[in-house]
Amino acid sequence: MRSLFDKHNFAFKWTFAEFEGAEALYGWCIERVIAAYKDIADTFHKTGLVVEAAHEQAVLRSVTVTQGNGADLKHLSDASIAHVCMDPPYYDNVMYAELADFFYVWEKRTLGHLLPEYFTGEVTDKENEAVANPARFAAFGRKKKELADADYEAKMTAIFAECHRVLRDDGVLTVMFTHKRAEAWDTLGTALLEAGFTIETSWPVNTESEHSLHQARLNSAASTIMLVCRKRMTKPVEQIFFEDIESDVRQASREALVRFERSGLSGVDLLLSTYGPAMSVISGHWPVYSSRASEDGTMQLLRPEEALDAARSEVARLQLNRIVGHSAQFEPFTDFTLLAWHTFKAAEFGFDDARRLALNTGGLDVDDLVRAKIVEKKAGTVRLREPQERVVRGSSASMAGVNPVAEHFDHPIDAVHTVCYIADMDGLTSAKAFLDRTSLTKDRGFRDCLQGLINAVPRVKAQGEWVVPLAGILDRLVTAYLPDVVLPAVAAEPKTYVQGVLSEAG
Numbered sequence: 001m002r003s004l005f006d007k008h009n010f011a012f013k014w015t016f017a018e019f020e021g022a023e024a025l026y027g028w029c030i031e032r033v034i035a036a037y038k039d040i041a042d043t044f045h046k047t048g049l050v051v052e053a054a055h056e057q058a059v060l061r062s063v064t065v066t067q068g069n070g071a072d073l074k075h076l077s078d079a080s081i082a083h084v085c086m087d088p089p090y091y092d093n094v095m096y097a098e099l100a101d102f103f104y105v106w107e108k109r110t111l112g113h114l115l116p117e118y119f120t121g122e123v124t125d126k127e128n129e130a131v132a133n134p135a136r137f138a139a140f141g142r143k144k145k146e147l148a149d150a151d152y153e154a155k156m157t158a159i160f161a162e163c164h165r166v167l168r169d170d171g172v173l174t175v176m177f178t179h180k181r182a183e184a185w186d187t188l189g190t191a192l193l194e195a196g197f198t199i200e201t202s203w204p205v206n207t208e209s210e211h212s213l214h215q216a217r218l219n220s221a222a223s224t225i226m227l228v229c230r231k232r233m234t235k236p237v238e239q240i241f242f243e244d245i246e247s248d249v250r251q252a253s254r255e256a257l258v259r260f261e262r263s264g265l266s267g268v269d270l271l272l273s274t275y276g277p278a279m280s281v282i283s284g285h286w287p288v289y290s291s292r293a294s295e296d297g298t299m300q301l302l303r304p305e306e307a308l309d310a311a312r313s314e315v316a317r318l319q320l321n322r323i324v325g326h327s328a329q330f331e332p333f334t335d336f337t338l339l340a341w342h343t344f345k346a347a348e349f350g351f352d353d354a355r356r357l358a359l360n361t362g363g364l365d366v367d368d369l370v371r372a373k374i375v376e377k378k379a380g381t382v383r384l385r386e387p388q389e390r391v392v393r394g395s396s397a398s399m400a401g402v403n404p405v406a407e408h409f410d411h412p413i414d415a416v417h418t419v420c421y422i423a424d425m426d427g428l429t430s431a432k433a434f435l436d437r438t439s440l441t442k443d444r445g446f447r448d449c450l451q452g453l454i455n456a457v458p459r460v461k462a463q464g465e466w467v468v469p470l471a472g473i474l475d476r477l478v479t480a481y482l483p484d485v486v487l488p489a490v491a492a493e494p495k496t497y498v499q500g501v502l503s504e505a506g
């Protein structure tokens, strides 16, 4: 028997079973809450933030649990709350109310006898639920998704505004932020700013479980970010435009990158960790106006996306220098390939992540990358092509791709991929002949790109085989002919055991 909600939806299963919701569920929930509370208390204890005496003493205080719409906290008076902590829904990620009906009908007939005020509806309240649920707008046909998104934004804005009302002037609002859809930063960010909050600090919390590099990972972020917000108390004396604070946004992103990398974040999570500090700069100056006027020529409020674009391009510039080992300049196709390997650590990643990375590498869009045979578009994802999938016919250097008969290359990544292609197809001696003929080893762009690619493509072996074949080709080429290029250590992927080989594992 398998539980129905493994995937947070009603996907068909062979069996439909869940917790017995009348009694067993509560024991389990309470157990989980106590375990989490204990972990939190232990963490404080270990960090020395809680002194022994306080830790031992029971705090006797009454707790009131209420249930209802976060946009309507009428039982709380203005400026009365010290801390609001929120883990909001993210667009259409989970349809909580629909799923909760599964239990609601049973709980109504059990818990409902004790707490009838929780069970006034026939089923759960879907009207006030802050999720982007296109099913609720089915009557509007093709517009249903757009309307569902707008409904979600409006509800989240109302909820943040209500939090602002009940929060004390010196109070704190903590919002958990995850990143399934990048627009969340724009929407929830705007809602927070418009409700009158500044973002003081952001804490990325790594929740990643170990993935196997064998599986192409759809690299949505694994970390959650806690945004620590306060009421904005000052009004700017003059109108602020984005260009007035852009350099501060870039500096905050650079500093965040260095800080969070030191704490062990990498890839998309590292990139995301720079968004909070970037948002923090604009929130401190809000309202900030966009550098671009609207169509009718009037000033328009900045969308956080514009600031995050600046943060991303700053991070891209810094990361490219890191990948190569010194300050390096390429062109957008090479930049994209190096940054994509470095950021996603896999050939396949989400379309939206690709679109944003492309935008921040010379304003490319994904179709430019498809035309240059850098990536292949798939449903909802893109995949970096292998050198042998990038071969072009003809000898025009301006045509992007792998070209064994070319005399020279406009894009360093094409030159490196061409050498790799020849080495793989015809052997290392042919690759050497090609390098000699084209004098590529004397070309700075080629050497930097080669070093960058070696550093960016995961050098991981599993059971003696390179997980990413390109890493193996680069390794052989460099070992044979390019002694000046630095080869980083090879990591071994932990062996995974499947049923049937368990006995071999001892």
Ligand SMILES: C[S@@+](CC[C@H](N)C(=O)[O-])C[C@H]1O[C@@H](n2cnc3c(N)ncnc32)[C@H](O)[C@@H]1O
Binding pocket: 068, 069, 070, 071, 087, 088, 089, 090, 096, 097, 128, 129, 130, 131, 155
């Ligand atoms: C990301 S979940 C929070 C999960 C929670 N942190 C936990 O560990 O169980 C978001 C929650 O917001 C609730 N929610 C949705 N719309 C709401 C609204 N208008 N007011 C209050 N809560 C709402 C959903 O029912 C869901 O339980």
